[in-house]
Amino acid sequence: MLSLQFVGKESINVRKIFVAFVCSVLWIIQPAVSSFGQPPEFLSDLKATSFEGQTKRFGQFYLVPDVDVTSDGFGGYFYSYKDKRGNKTTTNRLDSLPKGLLTAGKPVQVAFNDATGMPVRVAESQTSQHEVSGPSTHDESGELEGEIYDPIEPVNRAFFHFNDKLYFWVLKPIATGYEKVFPEPLRVSVRNFFHNILMPVRAINCLLQGKIEGFGTEITRFIVNSTIGICGFSDAAKTAFNIEKRDEDFGQTLGFYGLGPGIYINWPLLGPSSIRDTFGIVGDGFLNPVNYVEPAKYCIAIKAYDQINKTSLSLGQYEALKKAAFDPYISLREAYYENRRYKIRE
Amino acid sequence: MSIHFLRVSLFLFFTLVMALPSFAGQPMEQIRETTDRIIAIVSDPVLKPPEKAEERKRLIRQVVDERFDWEEMSRRSLARHWKQRTDDEKKEFINLFGKLLERTYLEQVGNYSGEKVLYLNETIDESGFGDVRIKIITKQETEIPVRYKVKKNGDGWYVYDISVEGRSLINNYRKQFQRMPYKKLLKQLKAKVTQE
Numbered sequence A: 001m002l003s004l005q006f007v008g009k010e011s012i013n014v015r016k017i018f019v020a021f022v023c024s025v026l027w028i029i030q031p032a033v034s035s036f037g038q039p040p041e042f043l044s045d046l047k048a049t050s051f052e053g054q055t056k057r058f059g060q061f062y063l064v065p066d067v068d069v070t071s072d073g074f075g076g077y078f079y080s081y082k083d084k085r086g087n088k089t090t091t092n093r094l095d096s097l098p099k100g101l102l103t104a105g106k107p108v109q110v111a112f113n114d115a116t117g118m119p120v121r122v123a124e125s126q127t128s129q130h131e132v133s134g135p136s137t138h139d140e141s142g143e144l145e146g147e148i149y150d151p152i153e154p155v156n157r158a159f160f161h162f163n164d165k166l167y168f169w170v171l172k173p174i175a176t177g178y179e180k181v182f183p184e185p186l187r188v189s190v191r192n193f194f195h196n197i198l199m200p201v202r203a204i205n206c207l208l209q210g211k212i213e214g215f216g217t218e219i220t221r222f223i224v225n226s227t228i229g230i231c232g233f234s235d236a237a238k239t240a241f242n243i244e245k246r247d248e249d250f251g252q253t254l255g256f257y258g259l260g261p262g263i264y265i266n267w268p269l270l271g272p273s274s275i276r277d278t279f280g281i282v283g284d285g286f287l288n289p290v291n292y293v294e295p296a297k298y299c300i301a302i303k304a305y306d307q308i309n310k311t312s313l314s315l316g317q318y319e320a321l322k323k324a325a326f327d328p329y330i331s332l333r334e335a336y337y338e339n340r341r342y343k344i345r346e
Numbered sequence B: 001m002s003i004h005f006l007r008v009s010l011f012l013f014f015t016l017v018m019a020l021p022s023f024a025g026q027p028m029e030q031i032r033e034t035t036d037r038i039i040a041i042v043s044d045p046v047l048k049p050p051e052k053a054e055e056r057k058r059l060i061r062q063v064v065d066e067r068f069d070w071e072e073m074s075r076r077s078l079a080r081h082w083k084q085r086t087d088d089e090k091k092e093f094i095n096l097f098g099k100l101l102e103r104t105y106l107e108q109v110g111n112y113s114g115e116k117v118l119y120l121n122e123t124i125d126e127s128g129f130g131d132v133r134i135k136i137i138t139k140q141e142t143e144i145p146v147r148y149k150v151k152k153n154g155d156g157w158y159v160y161d162i163s164v165e166g167r168s169l170i171n172n173y174r175k176q177f178q179r180m181p182y183k184k185l186l187k188q189l190k191a192k193v194t195q196e
Helices: A002-007 A012-028 A041-045 A067-074 A153-181 A184-197 A199-208 A212-227 A250-256 A275-285 A296-313 A317-324 A328-345 B002-024 B026-042 B050-067 B070-078 B087-110 B169-178 B182-194
Strands: A048-051 A054-063 A079-082 A088-090 A107-113 A119-124 A264-267 A271-274 B116-125 B129-137 B143-153 B156-164
Touching (some): A153 A264, A153 A296, A153 A328, A184 A296, A199 A212, A199 A250, A250 A275, A250 A328, A264 A275, A264 A328, A271 A275, A317 A328, B026 B050, B026 B116, B026 B129, B026 B143, B026 B156, B050 B087, B070 B087, B070 B156, B087 B182, B156 B169
Antiparallel strands (some): A048 A054, A079 A088, A107 A119, A264 A271, B116 B129, B129 B143
């Protein structure tokens, strides 16, 4: 460590403070650390293989550069691993790992004893390629990938609570009344209309991601739906011509080029988002025709109406999530994170 | 002689070709069968009246129980908690968690009103795990991609996770359980299962 040399050998106290500082920083940025001394949580996701007469699980890992500093502090290790898609995640803390192979940044393969969850064998990645299956395809959906970083959780929870009350006290009663008055086909038509005018958002983002075919699809859909589909109230492109819609936005475009979500933000009114997707919302705002409606109060009114109409078509979904959840905040956060990741990959 | 040989080999070739898809089509076929049975139950007019609700639930539960691997679901959801549980605790949890998932599932299919199900594709790997992708088309013309993750046990494929538009049910529970003490988790689970 460069910084350790900079501190100097003789100033032991300073060094101790520094190590303690590094450890505490690592501790703060590691939500997973709460499982101190536990078998790593991802273990159950690795494929169990019978090897050397024991059931073991294999995974390929890349050591975190700071791993030796951590071992000095509390005798534990962190390392990060990459899955097939190259997503990198730092694991839980482990209490022991053979020291000899701990070269920072070097890919290693770790075999875990299925019974104890402890690493039993570490090898350099290239030497034993055939033994290692890594995360098998059944886990490809991302059980091995991390979770969204949520350092402002208390603030987010407060806003979550606010949105929750907003839904039950304001949005739901209005949407329920609206639902009673207007039949479902009409509300679906309204939804189609609002979807249709957002064509620029989807088309431009297809283009930005180099999905030329998607761009063409969106333009075609817009022309068909605005004419045959009567101003977009009917999705004629889908029903008559079977042209599928493309769901793209700027947050997905940023994600497509490798930008991570940053941190989780549960906005009041807007709900679950992240740094990346907040930029996405702002960017898409320029392509949303509703935002060019003047004066601003009409723009707000149109958006509120769109929201009420949408809510009337999804009444009961949020309630179902809450009923099934042990911690609705986390449930919503993970649902958001996984759904965004899914959309970016698509 | 050679014609005979040709005929036999052609016959063998075609029977093999015919046989392969049905062999490869296992998990999807089994999911399809289960889904069809559930749809048959929920759209049965005899079971529609409210006084038949219990009977209907029982029938659906029976079908669902046959296809879902509650133990695997519990194990994956509990993750680090799982290893610290005794066999009795595991059994207790599987039973309760299975009931909770079942109820959530029942409430979802209870609202069934003629949604269409499209069976897209399946993948199987040699270690006995598979993937079945379907698409549900709602009455509001929305398409919902659903992915069943299945594990082989004997001749059957059993569901251990369901992802709806990328949101995995088991991941979601695991993230919630991860930071909870087991006692609190169990207490909450019991309360959830008993409340109707």
